[in-house]
Amino acid sequence: MYITVRDRPGSDQEPSASGTTARPPVGRVVILLGLVSLLTDVSSESVSAILPLYLTVVVGLSPVAYGLIDGLYQGVSALVRLGGGWLSDASDRPKWVAFLGYGLSAIARVFLLFATGAAGIAAVVTADRIGKGIRTAPRDAMISTATPSEHLGRAFGVHRMLDTIGAALGPLIAFGLLLLVPDGYSVVLVVSLAFALAGVALLGLLGPDVRSRRDRSPQAGPTPPPFRWRDLTDRRLRPLLVISGVLGLLTVGDGFIYLALLDHGGVNVSWFPLFYVGTNLAYLLLAVPIGQLADRIGRARILVVGHLALVGAYLCSVLPTSTAAATAGTLLLLGTFYAATDGVIAAIAGRLVPVQARTSGIAAAQTVVAVARMLASAGFGLLWFLLGPAAAMGTVAALLVVAVLVAATRISRLDGAEVTP
Amino acid sequence: MSTRARVVSFVAIVVVLVVSAGVYVLREGTEVRAERAADPAAPQAPVAAIEDGPRIVFRHTGLDNEYGVVAMVPLDDPGGPRAFTGVSCDRVAARSTGASCLVTDTGIATTYEADELGPDWEPVDTSGLPGIPSRTRLSPDGSLVATTVFVSGHSYMSTGFSTATEVHEFGGGKRWGNLEKFQLVIDGEAVNPVDRNIWGVTFVDDRTFYATVGTGGTTWLVEGDLAARTLTSVSEHAECPSLSPDGSKVAFKVDVDPSRRIVWQIAVLDLATGERTLLAKGPRGLDDQVEWLDDDTLLYGMPRADDAGVTDVWSVDTTADAEPQLLIEQAWSPTVVRD
Numbered sequence: 001m002y003i004t005v006r007d008r009p010g011s012d013q014e015p016s017a018s019g020t021t022a023r024p025p026v027g028r029v030v031i032l033l034g035l036v037s038l039l040t041d042v043s044s045e046s047v048s049a050i051l052p053l054y055l056t057v058v059v060g061l062s063p064v065a066y067g068l069i070d071g072l073y074q075g076v077s078a079l080v081r082l083g084g085g086w087l088s089d090a091s092d093r094p095k096w097v098a099f100l101g102y103g104l105s106a107i108a109r110v111f112l113l114f115a116t117g118a119a120g121i122a123a124v125v126t127a128d129r130i131g132k133g134i135r136t137a138p139r140d141a142m143i144s145t146a147t148p149s150e151h152l153g154r155a156f157g158v159h160r161m162l163d164t165i166g167a168a169l170g171p172l173i174a175f176g177l178l179l180l181v182p183d184g185y186s187v188v189l190v191v192s193l194a195f196a197l198a199g200v201a202l203l204g205l206l207g208p209d210v211r212s213r214r215d216r217s218p219q220a221g222p223t224p225p226p227f228r229w230r231d232l233t234d235r236r237l238r239p240l241l242v243i244s245g246v247l248g249l250l251t252v253g254d255g256f257i258y259l260a261l262l263d264h265g266g267v268n269v270s271w272f273p274l275f276y277v278g279t280n281l282a283y284l285l286l287a288v289p290i291g292q293l294a295d296r297i298g299r300a301r302i303l304v305v306g307h308l309a310l311v312g313a314y315l316c317s318v319l320p321t322s323t324a325a326a327t328a329g330t331l332l333l334l335g336t337f338y339a340a341t342d343g344v345i346a347a348i349a350g351r352l353v354p355v356q357a358r359t360s361g362i363a364a365a366q367t368v369v370a371v372a373r374m375l376a377s378a379g380f381g382l383l384w385f386l387l388g389p390a391a392a393m394g395t396v397a398a399l400l401v402v403a404v405l406v407a408a409t410r411i412s413r414l415d416g417a418e419v420t421p
Numbered sequence: 422m423s424t425r426a427r428v429v430s431f432v433a434i435v436v437v438l439v440v441s442a443g444v445y446v447l448r449e450g451t452e453v454r455a456e457r458a459a460d461p462a463a464p465q466a467p468v469a470a471i472e473d474g475p476r477i478v479f480r481h482t483g484l485d486n487e488y489g490v491v492a493m494v495p496l497d498d499p500g501g502p503r504a505f506t507g508v509s510c511d512r513v514a515a516r517s518t519g520a521s522c523l524v525t526d527t528g529i530a531t532t533y534e535a536d537e538l539g540p541d542w543e544p545v546d547t548s549g550l551p552g553i554p555s556r557t558r559l560s561p562d563g564s565l566v567a568t569t570v571f572v573s574g575h576s577y578m579s580t581g582f583s584t585a586t587e588v589h590e591f592g593g594g595k596r597w598g599n600l601e602k603f604q605l606v607i608d609g610e611a612v613n614p615v616d617r618n619i620w621g622v623t624f625v626d627d628r629t630f631y632a633t634v635g636t637g638g639t640t641w642l643v644e645g646d647l648a649a650r651t652l653t654s655v656s657e658h659a660e661c662p663s664l665s666p667d668g669s670k671v672a673f674k675v676d677v678d679p680s681r682r683i684v685w686q687i688a689v690l691d692l693a694t695g696e697r698t699l700l701a702k703g704p705r706g707l708d709d710q711v712e713w714l715d716d717d718t719l720l721y722g723m724p725r726a727d728d729a730g731v732t733d734v735w736s737v738d739t740t741a742d743a744e745p746q747l748l749i750e751q752a753w754s755p756t757v758v759r760d
Contacts, residue, residue, distance in 0.1 A: 052553050052571055053525070175529050181450040182457060182488075182527075183730055194442040201434045205427040259572075262551055270532040270549030272572070277530075381615035 029146035029208055030155045033139055034162030036207065039199030040102060041163055043109065043192045044128065045170025050178065054185045055121065076126065078367045080133035085141075085363030087134075089227035092213045094138035094145075094359055099204055101135025104128075106196035113189050137363035142210040144350030144358060149419050152351070153299050156343030157291020164284035168277065212358045224356045231357035232364055236417045240300070240348055241368050243407045243414070247307050248372025250400040252314075252380040254279065254334060260317040260389040261327055275331060282335020283342075290339040291347075299348050300414035304407045306340025307400060309333045314397040318390040345369065351419040358420070453484075461485045463751060466502035471495055476758050477720070478515040481505065482732045483751035491522070491542075496714075496757065499748050506542045511554040515756045516563030519545065519591060523554030523568060535568050537592050546593040551585055556661065556710045559591070560624035566591050567622030567630070584620040586632065588647065597647055605634060607641060607654040619652070621661035621710050623671070631655070631662040631671055642673060642690070656690060656697070661710040663719075666759070669693060672711045672719050672739065687711060687719060689739045702744050703737045712755050714748075722753040 088097040108127040115121045140156075147155040174188045181187045213224050258275045294302035313333035319326045346362050353361030383392040422430070461483050475496035481487050481503065491513050492503040510522035522536045533550040535557070552572035559566055569586040589596040600619045605612055614636040622632045622645070630645045634652060642659035643652040659673040669692055674685040677699075685707055687700045704723060712720040718736050725731045734752040737745040749755065 053531075056553055056555070056571070172529055175527065175531050177446065178527055178531075179529070181446065181453050184446075184449055184453060186729075187446050187449050190445050191442050194438040198435055198438055201431055205422075205431045205434075268549050269551040270534060272549075272551040273532065274530055378615070382613075385613045385615055385617075 026151075026155055026158050027146045029210055030143055030159055031162075032202070032207060033143060034159045036102065036199045036203045037139070037159065037163035038166035038169075039195050039202065040105065041166030042170045042173060043195035043199065044105065044132075045167045046174035046177075046188055046192045046195070047109070047112065047170075049171035049174045050185060050188050051121075051125075054188075077129050077133040078371055080130050081137060081363045081367050081370070082360070084134035085137040085360035086227070086229075088138040088141060088359035089212075089357055092211045092356075093209075094141045094212070095203070095207050095209050097359075098135040098138040098142070099200070099207070101131045101133070101138070102196075102200045102203055103131070104134065105131030106193070106200050109189065109193040109196050113186065113193070137359045137366060140346040140362045140366075141212060141350060141359035142208075144347070144362070145210050145212045145215065145355075146208070149351055149421065151295060152347040153291035153294035153302070153344060154288060155291070156347045157288040157294075157339070160291075160339070160343040161284050161287040164280050164287065168280045168284060171277070212355050216355060224354060227356045227360065229360075231354050232360055234353045234357070234361070236352040237349065237361055237364070239410050239414055240345075240352060240365060243300075243304065243410055244345060244365055245368045245372045246403050247304070247400070247407060248369045249376050249379075250396055250403055251307075251310060251369075251373045251376050252396060253373065253377040256377070256380055256384065257313055257317045257330060257334060257393075260393055261330060263318075263389045271327075275327075278328065278331035279334045279338070282332045283338045284335075286336055286339035287343060290336070291343060294340075294344050294347070298411065298415035299344050300411045302340050303344045303348065304404055304411055306337055306344070307404050307407075309336040309340060311397045311400050311404070313337060314393045314400070318393045320390075348414065352414075352417060353420065355420050456484045457486055457488060459485045461487050461503075461505075461751075464502040466504045468493070468504040468506060471504045475760070477714075477734075477749065477755050478513060478520070478758055479734060479749060479752040479755045480510055480513055481751060482730065482753050484728075484731060488730075491520070492752075493758075494749060496759075500750075503749075508538060508542050510536075510754070512557045512754045513756060514557045514559045514566075514754075515758050516559050516561075517758055517760050518563035519559075520756075521557045521559055521566045521568070521591070523550065523557050523570070525554060533570065535566070537566060545591075548589075548593075555584065556586075556621050558622050558624060558710070560627055560630075562627070564591050564627060565589070565624060567624065567632075569620040569622070584618045584635075586619045586622060588622065588630070597650075600632065600645065600652065603645065603650045603652045605636075605643070605652050607634075607636075621673075623662050623664045623710070625664060625668060631664060633660045633662065633673075635660075640676075642671065656695075659688070659690070660685070663711045663713060665713050665716050667716050669716075670739070672713070674707065674709075674711075675699065677705075687721070687737065689719075698739065698741050700737060700739070700741065700743060702742050704735065704745050712757060714757060720748065720755045720757070722755065 084097055088094040105128045108124045112124045115124050143155055143159055177184060177188050262269060262272055313330050316326055316330040316333060345365050349362045349365035350358050471493050476493045477496060477499055478493045481490050481492040487505050489509045491506045491508045491510050494501055494503045511525055512523045514521045519540055520538045522538055524534050526532045533554055535548050535550050536544050537546045539545050550570045552570040555571055556569040565588060567588045569584055572583050572585050586600045587598055616636050618635040620633050622630050624630045628647050632643055632645055634641045634643050640658060640660045641654045642656040642662055643654050645652050658675050662671045662673040664671055670689050672687055672689045675688045677686050678684040684705055686705055687703045689698045707721055707723055709721045714720050714736055717739055720734055720736050722732045722734050731751060732753040733747055734749040734755045735745045736748040737743050
């Protein structure tokens with residue numbers, strides 16, 4: 001992957017003059033935040049990969065006990081995300097709010113070393129998740145502020161690629177360590193802590209203090225007013241929230257797609273725990289090219305059309321002739337869906353609100369998606385039992401096609417909306 | 422701080438982290454490998470000396486070169502010398518006709534499988550499992566196998582766990598599939614809850630079994646029928662049932678503190694009278710599917726609080742005030758072979 005690093009993000013303001021073949025440079029901020037995410041994801045995914053085994057083998061608990069407690073905290077994350085967005089906008093200090101989030105997750109790793117019992121472990125995992133809720137939107141706002149609007153899709157693509165490389169490496173490192181040290185779960189936890197601390201140190205020491213309000217160029221007008229909640233009711237943002245909410249309501253968890261693949265028995269069930277690896281691989285390979293495409297043909301267009309990849313994944317997962325190819329196809333489509341939506345929505349949202357509300361705007365869009373998907377998974381569970389996997393997937397796929405067609409009528413308005421510089 | 426000072430500080434921090442984590446990994450690795458190279462502290466006997474009589478088969482959990490290997494002791498001398506079979510299992514269930522063995526295959530891509538082993542501990546059939554081994558049981562005559570695994574919902578956006586429980590014929594053959602697909606009947610009413618989880622099968626015979634259904638924040642003891650493909654509720658608040666050898670009682674875990682956190686204790690249900698006895702002085706906080714030593718005594722595994730990875734098998738009478746006794750040290754997943 002060829003990525004040019006430029007020193008001063010401010011110098012990206014001029015459009016690239018070097019013709020159509022030259023790749024636009026990716027700002028230092030994006031690479032740096034991508035590396036922070038990479039280190040942090042190695043840390044969190046190495047723990048997630050072994051946590052169920054650790055619970056059963058060492059702590060002597062069934063993950064069911066853990067899962068019951070875990071479920072209670074699902075809603076907390078959404079609130080925290082909005083809170084993090086508000087704090088970041090009100091203080092105009094996204095770097096330090098993100099730092100708080102990364103720091104909290106790192107501290108949680110220290111406690112994980114000593115936590116015993118399901119409740120203790122669930123509390124630590126919750127602290128980790130709160131940290132993730134706090135940091136996501138401020139970090140995305142920094143990427144948004146440090147990148148010229150016309151290259152945002154690619155910038156988020158690069159960030160998500162680095163992030164997902166970390167997520168893919170984490171489990172490999174964890175299981176590699178377990179090969180080196182039999183049942184060495186504490187070794188995995190210590191190494192995970194080291195990665196988390198390195199990520200926090202990288203952000204704290206070398207992360208640029210990007211400030212959306214202060215850093216505005218004088219030509220763009222007077223200094224923007226402080227953040228008000230009213231800024232979130234921006235007419236430009238509203239259609240994005242509605243569209244992503246509706247599409248989110250038809251986005252069932254990957255877990256169901258994996259279970260559908262498993263259900264008709266065409267694939268060896270031993271591969272089941274590795275399905276997410278395939279999804280991550282597709283995601284990290286496609287994040288940058290799809291981000292670039294979004295910059296070229298319209299980000300809202302990619303966001304909406306990207307849901308057709310999800311339709312494909314639904315249908316592919318219940319193909320009557322299940323083969324390894326169908327499985328690979330499903331995972332590829334799922335990865336494509338993430339590449340077309342996860343970073344792209346942040347790229348859009350950050351530009352549809354006044355600059356003083358950038359983090360909150362991104363947080364609002366991400367929260368709408370998260371809550372809608374949670375509802376979708378709950379509702380889909382019912383359909384799954386009533387109709388069986390194939391009919392349930394078919395139904396949701398059909399509904400999603402309709403939703404995409406309806407959402408498509410709003411694309412030009414979203415892509416044509418005036419962007420906040 | 423100048424940029425240079427910041428870069429230097431960051432590099433210094435990374436060096437400290439790499440060195441300290443590296444030293445820890447190497448030290449632990451050396452220590453664990455030395456531990457795992459040692460012979461077991463427990464006295465040993467040849468398999469031939471034990472395998473012909475009534476015996477307790479279990480997973481050995483001493484941190485030595487037999488860690489995780491299936492072992493056996495005579496039923497009348499459980500604290501005596503143990504014989505090692507050479508086969509490693511996370512969970513094991515055995516009859517004189519063969520054994521079911523669930524294994525974690527640790528590697529860069531960790532996978533899980535269910536092995537069926539003949540009386541000589543040689544594999545007869547192998548099938549993949551979709552998650553971490555949790556329970557396995559054989560029917561009384563050894564012709565049916567039940568397995569429960571934890572399917573970790575490892576997806577990009579979410580976490581969460583569910584169980585997958587299935588029944589099939591020993592050595593390959595008919596498979597009844599995931600028991601989630603059986604019709605669930607609770608309090609006489611056919612229901613289809615979304616959040617159902619099923620775990621912990623114990624067989625009555627080749628058609629009937631008991632199991633746990635978790636749904637709506639509670640658990641049910643259900644009676645399953647393989648031919649009719651139904652699960653019918655028998656009693657509420659009961660997990661991981663185990664049927665006594667004479668078929669008259671079911672022992673299971675109950676969460677005695679459901680409002681705060683999960684604390685399991687053992688209770689025994691008399692199937693004829695419906696009378697439930699909580700073993701108040703029995704183990705607190707156990708997480709195992711208990712096994713019957715005889716018609717009045719239970720077996721279960723408990724992790725040692727101060728020794729990660731090591732477990733012991735305890736026994737307890739089925740009376741309300743019975744106190745647990747340590748039966749087999751460094752053992753897990755006990756299964757009694759009576760013939």
